[in-house]
Amino acid sequence: MTRITKPPPGRARPRRRSPLAAVALTAVIALGAVAGATAVFAGRTQAVANDLTTQLNATLGPTGVVTVTQTAYRRGLTSSTQILDVRISDQGAGVPFDVIVTNRIQHGPFPGLRGVAQATVDTEVAFKDAAAQAAYDRAFPNRKPTLHTVVGLAGGSDSTLDVPAGSVRADDGTQVTWQAAHALLAVAGTTTRSTVTWPGGTVVSADGGATVRGLTATGTTHQSAGRALGTGTATVELQGVSFIGGGQNVELGTVKVSSETTEAGGFYGSAARYDVGTLKAGGQTVSDLRVHVGVSHVPGAPLERIVTLLQQAQQGSVAPGRRETLTPAQQQQLQSDLLDVLRGGPALDIERISVTRPAGEVAVTGRITVPGAATLTAPQLAQVAQSPALLGGLLAVTLNVRGSEAAITDLVSSVGAPGQGIAQNLGALEQAGYITRAGRTLSTTLRLDGGAVTLNGRSLGE
Template identity: 40%
Template sequence: MTDPIPPSPTPRSPNTSGTPASRPTRSRPARPLAAVALGALLLVGAYAGATAVFSARAQTLTADLTTTLRARAAASGAQVEQVSYTRGFTHSTQVLRLTLPGSTGASQALLVTNDIRHGPLPAFSGVGQATVTTTFRPEDPQAQAAYARAFPDRQPQVQTVIGLAGDTHSRVDVPGGTLTEQGTTVTWEPLGGTVDAEGHDTRLNLSWPGLTVRDPGDGNPTTATVGRVTLTGENRRSGPTDPIGLGRASLTLDRAALQGDGAAMNLTALNISADTTGEGDYLNSAVRYDVGTLTLPGPDGAAQTLRDLQLHLSLGHLAREPLARLATLLNEAPALKETPTAPDPADPFATLDPAQQAQARADLLTLLKDTPVLRLERLNVTQPGGNVTLTGQFSLPGAARLTDPQLQALPDRPDTLLPLADLQLKLSGTQAALTGLLGNLGPLAELADIDTLLGAGYLTRSGDQLGLDLRLDQGRATLNGQPLD
């Protein structure tokens, strides 16, 4: 098959007029300015439309965050209320009042301002739904004046970028500074860090070099220092209704010291960590406290140094569903009011309505009947003469026999738990280490003489190790294998 023959070009007529041949007609080029103007108009229109959408979306996100903050604050006795919300086309402002319960009964109020720039190019700093700059200040005028003196140039703030998919990236910025009030000078270093939330995953990373406090006193100065502090963590929830999630968190403190009144306290290498893991339909949680050294004034005034302090606890076999319902109920419960008819704040169910209280008790019974186990993995103190270690565990296997009326009576009759409980405690250590540790008790050491405890059978000896084994088996108690009457 041969290629098709292209058509012949149309022949031009010969020029017989004697006049110069005219130039061929050219098409008029497109007007670039008109095209650019049209494109810019479309771009501005698209930006304006997207900004309107993100303005409404930012208001929804802000409302959701406010609801979450209100619920979490209520769980700790605080209150959150919206003072104002001013919505603009590209810029909105929200003001919240956060009321914190005071240690002496007087509450403290903070005003939280969220300055919101809507997307899709919020503040022209990137692509997203919005940027939120959060600042804080005390509501009390005197405290607000002191706050202004502490941060005269730049206030602490949290800047959050909300991405197109709803993910958030927050940066915490607290400037360093110095403040002197009534002769006491506080000097602190800048604090910074990030908080990222992507889907149901959250990551936290904060770092603070520390502070120094100097009080001249009445000729007897006191100085306190706090070294570098870091806080890291990550949490993954199974969904938006999961109030607990799985993850870990860690707080470290390099050092802390207090000197004054002729005495000193020093602490080094503090580490606090927590882990929550899942195992089928159950959760396991562990928390660990570790201290490198702790130096305290002894009974005779001489410094006493404790090393390698460890407290490791775990709580396992917690049914996930009833625990999640309990956590949600308590987080969403209204805060206790300071009124003469307010319920007892020691009762965690005091702010729930009757139906919620019934649900909470049912979930608590379910948790107890699944026999969770509280373990003292390790309580350790290192003395010059060796280690003293305590381990143990506690569970309620008899809780399967509990009824709802018995559960309600437990706060008034905690002794009724003993026939339901299994308890085991084991103590071990060298005699030199135990003697040194008991010596730190001062006058109480005379009541806990090692030889007396050995003679009475409270302690047993195995080589250079002393030990104690206490067991409680649903009402039957033994010490070192001997029944306790």
């Protein structure tokens, strides 16, 4: 190639060039680059769309309830349209429910001239069933729910779901009213984060009604590609929930539900925590109701195999929603993996179950393990499955109960005649050594080990 060099400057003053030519040339180059990049991103977007269909089927298909099929993809230079058929199958013998999902895609790198991204996707939903579509139109007569997704240049995505406020009346007169809801979903690599906010809604019928107030939900999950198991946290909070019907009123105030799944050293653990500020039902009121439980030290490898096997069995079923009988080979694998899980030393942890009544708090803590599984054989496991009572000989259970005498008496008396009998005999149980007293606090420990039961270290019936 001949090298072009700049000639030495002459003495004559150079003619001044109009900047319009440079601007025009720059614009042509830029437009050409954008057009070329857009064509490239159009191809990428189709791959993203195909991946979306595959991911949806991989996620929802194992349930046997939802199947997703791409029926059309019309590709253009700056925009494309993807149409999906989503079939929601009844677990019984009902007629499947068909939904048409239309994704209107703007290609990058400047989709819709609204920013820099690989693509933006606006999703619309319609129903094949005319009655369902009519109900949907009645529920949202002016503005339909919108789902807007931005697919980043690096492949991550951010989705925004907005559901307008509305109201609908069913044929039986039931009135459902809801306030506007908003949700965000962000996917980056193996991490997914979600947030949902909903001020609430009401259901009113001839038999009663229900009200939900102030819902917020957040979640974070981490799941590697090709893995059935993941880790993460989730939290759902409600300002209040109330139910009216059948002559009963139930009211919950300040409800919080949280969960966490962790993995360390090849073992998984999962915890769920339920906290209710107040609970009013049947003329009774309790506060600070807490149920904190979890499982720990669950071997990850056999658990992964079990989940994968069940997913594969569901995907291979003849009809969505109907689980086929496992083949003999699959049954043997499942049995072997269950034994590996049990031999790994899993535990059910009762971090705290407590309730507060006017007389005070009563709390229960404890742990349940399966030490007998260390020598468990496949035939013995089959016997346990047929006769669950045999499980007692494999378990080790420790339950600790603690509370003031007034609180325990108040709580057990509220459950009827059996509880009242226990309340009347607390003194006798203490004298027999089944209960320990420290000031005004009573406590006891229930143990089950190898089929033998003790209360506060004493065998029952001593």
